Amino acid sequence: MEADKAYLEAIQHGRYSEKVKDLRCKYDHVRIQFEDFITAFYLRPYVEDIVEAKAKTNGEGLRFYDLGCGTGDGYELLSKMAGNTRLSEFDTRLIPQDMVEQYKGIDLNVALLKEARNLFGDYDHVNFCKGNFSNGLPLEEGEQPYDLYFTSYGTLSHCDDQELERLFVDIGKHANNGSIILCDFIGRYSYEWQNLWTNELEKQPYIDYLINYLYAEEDRDNVDVSSFPLRLMSPAEVSKILESAARKAGVELKVEKFFDRSLFVGRHIETGTYNGNPQPxxxxxxxxxxxxxxxxxxxxxxxxxxxxxxxxxxxxxxxxxxxxxxxxxxxxxxxxxxxxxxxxxxxxxxxxxxxxxxxxxxxxxxxxxxxxxxxxxxxxxxxxxxxxxxxxxxxxxxxxxxxxxxxxxxxxxxx
Ligand SMILES: C[S@@+](CC[C@H](N)C(=O)[O-])C[C@H]1O[C@@H](n2cnc3c(N)ncnc32)[C@H](O)[C@@H]1O
Structure with missing residues (x-):
């Protein structure tokens, strides 16, 4: 698997998995202050609704499924998500920990799963396992529906259109009425890859993606980094696949919102790999x-x-x-x-x-x-x-x- 090899190289480089105190690493300030914040900001009202609905039941807990969970960043994002609290309040967490019935994370990469277990494996309600979402939604026999099917940082761009449709069909059938899917893709018209922009979408469905941004500018051209294809997506392309999947699943997959994240601060804004005008x-x-x-x-x-x-x-x-x-x-x-x-x-x-x-x-x-x-x-x-x-x-x-x-x-x- 090309993607698996590339993630492994990034882990070995050290900056992908460790919270290095450095300005150019996986968990840089832009990831925390811009990207995680923006995702949580737009997702929050939907999680609030789920929390409110669960609070009215007879002790039903929240169920999250994180597809392509990596080191379990999704668990961290969700469990730390702040509610709409007043300044004078001390506890800002939206989701009380005892309200989470299950967080399940799947990933193809066993090295990332190992680190995820090291970080969060002590919690009884957290469970990481190897799984491949390209063959549909990995499920155990009789597995209960989830309130949120979560993905992050372009994870769904790992699928081609047929794989994505199949995944949406499976989620549509498995989910409860009102469950939320957070679909995270690589944007088609990012300034970072302006060289790849086209109006003939079928001619350029993928970007040959490189995780070379973790290296300093002077080292970037000298390192041998594997690339892997990621699907470039516009809202219209996502909607088309959703509509087809909804028909096949016999449900409605209703787009509540699309948002753009990192217009000028994406990882490749400074590499110039796909744009002749890089900026730091x-x-x-x-x-x-x-x-x-x-x-x-x-x-x-x-x-x-x-x-x-x-x-x-x-x-x-x-x-x-x-x-x-x-x-x-x-x-x-x-x-x-x-x-x-x-x-x-x-x-x-x-x-x-x-x-x-x-x-x-x-x-x-x-x-x-x-x-x-x-x-x-x-x-x-x-x-x-x-x-x-x-x-x-x-x-x-x-x-x-x-x-x-x-x-x-x-x-x-x-x-
Ligand atoms: C962009 S990373 C996101 C990782 C993590 N969720 C985060 O927030 O940093 C995409 C993840 O999806 C995983 N992945 C890629 N293709 C997959 C597949 N077909 N099935 C399961 N996981 C996959 C990769 O191993 C990688 O950990």
Whole structure:
């Protein structure tokens, strides 16, 4: 298996499985502060509904199935998911641990499963096993339905269309009315692989994916990394497969939402493997969240080059790039004025874009509010706040078009 070999190389490299304190590793700040956060943010209302419904039953517990679980990151994401709590509350967890009846994780890769068991195997309700979702949904005889069929980080792009349809048919039949499927794919029109964009979708269904992003720029060209095919997906392509699977399963597979994740901070934004215009944006955004480290702001700006013939994609990406850059520029202006001890920091330029207007306001208030504090206010406070403000821009200026590293669909099974 090509994918299995590539994941094994990444594990051996050390940065895939360990939480290395480094800005370029599997668990960098972008993964935690942007990607995990955004997935959890959009999934949360559905998990809230499930928790609420279970609370009304006679002690029924929550059941999660994580397909392509790797080292069990899905369990961590779900169990740490925060509810819509008030600031004054201490416990933010949405899912009480004693409410989880079962979390089942399957993966092809035994090395990852071993690490998953090391990390979470002590919990009675957690169970990891080897399984292959390319042959349909792996199930034991009489296995009860799950409330959530979860995938993460492009996992479903490992399937070809027939495999995916079969998986959706099996889930559709196995699930309860109201169960949720979180479908995580690789987005077709990410700026990271602009060279592969095409309007003739059948000509380029796959990206030959490389996990070379874990290596430093100077080592990247010298290492021999295996590649494997991942299905590039647009919302229309996902919907077509879902519709066909729903017909075959005799259920409705209702798309509740599509969202784009990592428009300019995907893993390949800085490799240039599939785009002639690489930029160190993921590293720079990760650096914003690193305490005690100042980020070089000019490298934080997006140099977006539109591709002719893709007006819709260019419009979304260009709007985000412009807003992103304006916010970085304004923050630099604010910092200069802060340094000159001016009484009043400059007000932002006028904009019709509400998300940008709000982000400007947040940055100005942050700098105003930090006057008089001790320490490296820039590294520890202003930069992190800029990271959150850029994340808000990304979240509010996308609409799930497949223009990012990840295209994620939230699907409800209706019976
Ligand atoms: C992108 S990784 C995601 C891993 C993990 N869920 C995470 O959040 O980091 C995809 C995972 O799917 C697994 N995988 C790929 N094809 C598979 C298949 N056909 N059946 C089961 N697992 C598979 C890989 O071994 C890998 O762990």
């Amino acid at each position: 944006l993921r590293l720079m955004v990760s650096s914003l969240f690193e305490r005690g480290l100042r980020t070089y702001f000019p490298d934080l700006k997006v140099r977006y080059k539109p591709k002719p013939g893709f007006d819709l994609q260019n419009k979304t990406l260009q709007t985000l790039a412009e807003s992103w850059n304006k916010l970085v520029d304004y923050t630099m202006v604010l910092m200069e004025h802060y340094d000159s001890d001016e009484e009043l920091l400059p007000y932002p330029p006028h904009t019709e874009l509400k998300p940008l207007e709000k982000a400007y306001r947040v940055m100005r208030q942050t700098l105003e509010g930090s006057k008089g504090l001790y320490g490296d206010i820039r590294a520890d406070l202003i930069e992190a706040q800029l990271g959150y403000a850029l994340r808000s821009l990304e979240m509010n200026l996308q609409s799930g078009q497949g223009v990012a590293h990840g295209l994620v669909g939230i699907v409800k099974v209706v019976k």
